[in-house]
Amino acid sequence: MADITLDDPAADEVIVRVEAAPINPSDLGLLLGPADIASLQMGGSVERPEVTFLVPPARMSGIRSRLGQSLAIGNEGAGTVIAAGADASALEGKRVGMLGGGMYADYRKLKVRDVVALPEGATAAEGASLFVNPLTALGFVETARAEGHRAIVHTAAASNLGQMLQKICSADGVPLVNIVRSPAQAGILRAIGAKYVLNSGDADFRRKLVAAIAATGATVAFDAIGGGSLGSDIIQAMEQAASQSMKEYSRYGSDSFKQLYIYGALDLSPTTLNRLAFGFQWSVSGWLLTPFMQKAGPETVSRMRQRVLDELTTTFASHYTRVIGLREALDPDVLRAYERKATGEKFLIDPTRG
């Protein structure tokens, strides 16, 4: 924790009292990154707690350049505008959703373009997750469409993001194959109308996956897990589904192009590709919201943002299982709880709680 003094807002800036900021997996990536959670050490004082971790040497490569830096955390949030520059006076006193990092703070100064006035009566909690999950879920469907895929596979599918994706796909008529890891998670998705929900722990998971992919024609997958071989298994299942309709053998596999996008890292271990089982018509790529939006262009992004506001309390409603203050976020038990990233659990930070 650190004290920072904010200057007065410039003409195109506002100062917002932060009232809600979610803990997204992408925030944990910056907050904890590749740290070994078991090495947690508490320090500092009650007023200014400090937490220290060790980073295993094998995971150092990706973070070497951040060593020694103090980085602000919290991608998005919501709060009330308490001061506004000359060009932004209409926002004074309004509740807004915010994007731009550093939201785990009492106050945040931002450009007007990084805030969105919430609909009348919306709570800070309702407006706290306007961007990351909603735009990512919409971005998946936009990506799939732009690249000519007819149906989508999604992993860790019972997450807040996954539920949004299911609602979008239901509304837009895009078949979605959901992969989860427990019956409880499957129940969450079935309750909102999901047709294809597979539990990767089931003995006949692979057979069911091929069947669901054959039934939907899915050729693109978005994978939140990243590590291990689940992504590879999905591509393999796509290839097996495509092979079912092949008339003759080709040692290069089917001519069906299969795309796996890795957008998360719930599993930090390396990705294993059993590529001999899926021919040569495939691609595995990183997927990230910001480059996607740059590529999609301002018109598409503006359409996506408007849809989020229009469906704020329906499609894009987030469910928080626990609300904590800023200091609580550094409490070892609380930290271990949100670090688990258990599906169905989501934490909201409310800095006004202290």
Add this chain to the structure above:
Amino acid sequence: MADITLDDPAADEVIVRVEAAPINPSDLGLLLGPADIASLQMGGSVERPEVTFLVPPARMSGIRSRLGQSLAIGNEGAGTVIAAGADASALEGKRVGMLGGGMYADYRKLKVRDVVALPEGATAAEGASLFVNPLTALGFVETARAEGHRAIVHTAAASNLGQMLQKICSADGVPLVNIVRSPAQAGILRAIGAKYVLNSGDADFRRKLVAAIAATGATVAFDAIGGGSLGSDIIQAMEQAASQSMKEYSRYGSDSFKQLYIYGALDLSPTTLNRLAFGFQWSVSGWLLTPFMQKAGPETVSRMRQRVLDELTTTFASHYTRVIGLREALDPDVLRAYERKATGEKFLIDPTRG
């Protein structure tokens, strides 16, 4: 081995006496595929030898649909036209290069569009490898250019294909980082003017790789090996090179897009991606000549083919270390020798030897 009777050629067909057909890695993929070479069993007679292998269960998925089928082998070759249809009479008696599979045969009937008349005086050996390696090497440079990459990394780089690629890159001014596995292979490439040649067995290979990538700006790699973590190491080195010029840390890595194309399978083991070390701006994809040519379009392909004919005995000269007959190809010692795919060794089948 099997006896087949050819009908007379149609108007747009020719019958060619096969005089030379290379054993390319892609042919071995079809001939031996995922077979366990150690399980080799000889059978049949001297006149009609048969060879049998076991396929490990873990590798069965990709080949299930070919079980029980008799498949013709040999992607390309050269020979003399001994019969021609009405529209192809100008080719009668001419020596031609051929594409279209099934070249490990005494005679081959083909459409005129699948043969190319060789320059006057060219031998069958010179014309046997007109397509696979030359068009693949040219295809790499076309792909890199079309996708905006400035320089290329290539593995197993001392192969016939790799030597062609080095000559093309030298002529076209495209920096090429060659990765080999022995000083002898490095020597082959240096002898034809390669500037960047790295031995992956050297203790400081990774450091040198980052330096060569930083010096050239390479952001695309073509990998013949496929298995293991070399491809991942290359992407990681590209990310490290890109990070050197980053002003601030981003937990999503650099914004430099890194592409690894896997076009071979010299290592049949799974591909391992240590993706935490390379951010989110990356893609790993299969690369295959036929889909590339379909995407590139007939104008580009025709330009590429003409260049191969123009530079047949220079850029695109293949070097064969051993010429064998058709029956010899099933001799266990010979088979094990070409199956090793040792760099610098290349076999040519001459069916006229029996």
